Amino acid sequence: xxxxxxxxxxxxxxxxxxxxxxxxxxxxVIEATDGVxxxxxxxxxxxxxxxxxxxxxxxxxxxxxxxxxGNPVFKDIPIIMVTTEGAEEDRxxxxxxxxxxxxxxxxxxxxxxxxxxxxxxxxxx
Amino acid sequence: MEKxxxxxxKADEFLQMFKKxxxxxxxxxxxxxxxxxxxxxxxxxxxxxxDNARTRLYEERxxxxxDEMNSLKEKFRAVEEExxxxxxxxxEVEEENNNLANLYVASYQLHSTLDFSExxxxxxxxxxxxxxAEKFAVILLDDKTNELVPVATEGMGIAxxxxxxxxxxxxxxxxxxxxxxxxxNLMNAEEYLPFEPIVCIPLKIKEHVIGVLxxxxxxxxxxxxxxxxYEMFNLLAGHAATAIFSSRLYTQSERKLTTIxxxxxxxxxxxxx
Numbered sequence: 353x354x355x356x357x358x359x360x361x362x363x364x365x366x367x368x369x370x371x372x373x374x375x376x377x378x379x380x381v382i383e384a385t386d387g388v389x390x391x392x393x394x395x396x397x398x399x400x401x402x403x404x405x406x407x408x409x410x411x412x413x414x415x416x417x418x419x420x421x422g423n424p425v426f427k428d429i430p431i432i433m434v435t436t437e438g439a440e441e442d443r444x445x446x447x448x449x450x451x452x453x454x455x456x457x458x459x460x461x462x463x464x465x466x467x468x469x470x471x472x473x474x475x476x477x
Numbered sequence: 478m479e480k481x482x483x484x485x486x487k488a489d490e491f492l493q494m495f496k497k498x499x500x501x502x503x504x505x506x507x508x509x510x511x512x513x514x515x516x517x518x519x520x521x522x523x524x525x526x527x528d529n530a531r532t533r534l535y536e537e538r539x540x541x542x543x544d545e546m547n548s549l550k551e552k553f554r555a556v557e558e559e560x561x562x563x564x565x566x567x568x569e570v571e572e573e574n575n576n577l578a579n580l581y582v583a584s585y586q587l588h589s590t591l592d593f594s595e596x597x598x599x600x601x602x603x604x605x606x607x608x609x610a611e612k613f614a615v616i617l618l619d620d621k622t623n624e625l626v627p628v629a630t631e632g633m634g635i636a637x638x639x640x641x642x643x644x645x646x647x648x649x650x651x652x653x654x655x656x657x658x659x660x661x662n663l664m665n666a667e668e669y670l671p672f673e674p675i676v677c678i679p680l681k682i683k684e685h686v687i688g689v690l691x692x693x694x695x696x697x698x699x700x701x702x703x704x705x706x707y708e709m710f711n712l713l714a715g716h717a718a719t720a721i722f723s724s725r726l727y728t729q730s731e732r733k734l735t736t737i738x739x740x741x742x743x744x745x746x747x748x749x750x
Contacts, residue, residue, distance in 0.1 A: 364602040368582045372575070436605060438698030456698040458609040461575035462568075 353378045354472050355397055356444070359404040359416065360392040360434070365457075369403055376468055387411025391419065394426055401471055403464075406435040406446070412443055419449035432473035434459055457464045488679035544685050576705040579607055579646065580712055585728050587720040591730040594722045597629040600690070600713070605631060607709055609699035610676075610692045614638040617680075617721070618652060624650055625689065639672050648691050651677040657710060663701060680718035687718050 356373050358381055359450050360366045370381040384390035385450070386408045404421065406413040413433055420426045429431055430452045435442070438456035453467050567625040586599045596617060604610045612632030616625045625648055627638035644653045651658050676692040690713055 362602045362606060364582060364586045364599060365606045367586065368579060368606070371578050371582055434697055436609075436611075438696055444589050457696070458699065461578065462571060 355380050355382055355402040356398075357382050357384060357390060357393055357399045357402045357404075359384045359387065359402060359408070359413065360407040361385055361405065365405070365434075371465070372464060373468070375461075375465055375473065379468075387413065387416035387419070389417055389433075394429075395422070397447065399426070399429055400444075400475060401468060402429055402431045402433060403468070405433055406420055406433060406437055406442070414446060417446065417449045417451050430475065432464075432467055432471070434464070482575050492619060507566070536686055564723045576708065579705060583607060583709065584716050587716045591724045591727040593721070593724040596717075596724040599720070600717050601629055601631050603709070603713065603717075604690065604692070605627055608692075608706055610694070612694035613690065613692040613697045615680075615688065615690055615721075616648060616652075617725075618643065618686065625649065626745075638691075645679050647674055651679050651689050652686050655679045655684065656679055657714070659702075663695060676710070680721065681714055682718050682722055687722050690717070 354367060354376065355378075356376070358366055358369045358373070360369065360383075365477075366383050366385075370383060373379050373381045382393050382399070383447075384393045388411045390402070402416075404413040404416055413435065414474055417431055420429060420431065431450065432444070432453045432455060433446045433451045434455045434457060435446075436457045443454040452471060455467065464468065507716045520683040535583065539587070562563045583603045584602070587596065590599070591597060591642070600615055604613055610631070613630070614633070614635075616627045618624075619626050623643050625641040625643065627635050627640070629635070630638050641648045641652075643649050647658050659672065660673075660675040663675050670694065674691040674693055676690075678690040678692075680688045680690060
């Protein structure tokens with residue numbers, strides 16, 4: 353059963369992404385409201401994939417990515433950034449820090465589901 | 478002498494008989510040869526006729542199999558077409574499902590609270606995340622002054638958003654007539670006219686307009702609107718209006734109730750002094 357961590361400060365987006373993740377067979381969604389909350393959830397649950405926003409209070413998504421990549425326990429968890437920042441340089445920056453994919457908002461649910469399924473199946477191999 | 482001629486006669490007779498026997502044997506051998514030849518010929522014929530029958534049988538069988546294969550090919554093509562059709566329909570249904578999920582979440586969130594400021598925050602979240610707007614304002618009608626007053630903004634300060642008289646400009650006209658406005662050019666318009674909306678949606682409860690949602694700029698990655706965006710605008714026009722109106726009334730009544738309660742408490746306390 354894959355555990356997906358959704359890190360998003362907007363309750364609407366959190367609900368929307370969690371709702372979409374119900375389409376992934378057996379997926380279990382764990383929600384976090386910012387980077388710090390996400391790190392807590394990472395320590396308490398076994399996470400298979402992270403979906404994170406960039407602009408968040410307390411700790412933003414980019415800081416979260418760099419901390420996850422720097423931690424030997426979590427470094428291999430795939431991270432998909434879901435953000436309103438659509439510029440190419442933002443995408444490059446996120447990928448350079450360690451994000452596996454970058455999806456600008458408004459998200460296309462189908463595209464998000466494809467990406468999540470791909471990373472989860474790559475992990476199970 | 479007589480005896481000798483008798484022997485000669487007998488020898489002639491025997492020779493005659495032997496010759497006849499020889500001829501008869503030769504004749505039998507010839508006949509035998511002929512019969513053998515005929516048998517070979519007949520055997521050849523029989524074999525040939527058997528081959529033809531088998532060939533005919535095989536040909537018929539091949540034809541049957543070919544017909545069957547063609548019919549299967551035809552059926553396969555039909556199934557393939559049907560499959561393509563199903564795949565397209567599946568994608569359409571999936572898209573529709575996703576769109577409905579978005580609308581459901583938006584509507585669920587809008588009606589999840591009676592707190593006015595929270596409802597405004599949810600409207601902002603929906604417009605940013607689900608529509609993809611970067612700069613916009615929620616403008617409500619002040620019944621006392623008949624002015625449209627910004628109550629929540631994104632990408633600009635609330636003080637920067639202009640107040641508008643009903644009927645004035647695009648915003649005033651949308652509020653007056655209750656019809657949505659979509660600019661022809663959605664991109665770059667903001668550079669020249671920063672407070673000229675590219676989209677203006679009336680927030681309506683039935684036919685009563687309580688305000689407008691005015692969008693000035695879309696996110697750079699958003700190049701245009703899809704069907705679900707228009708559905709979202711429709712949803713915002715109705716559901717956001719109801720949520721804003723009811724939460725504002727609720728917040729006002731809560732405030733009034735608190736004031737009355739404090740007043741009553743004050744009245745109750747007075748005689749004690």
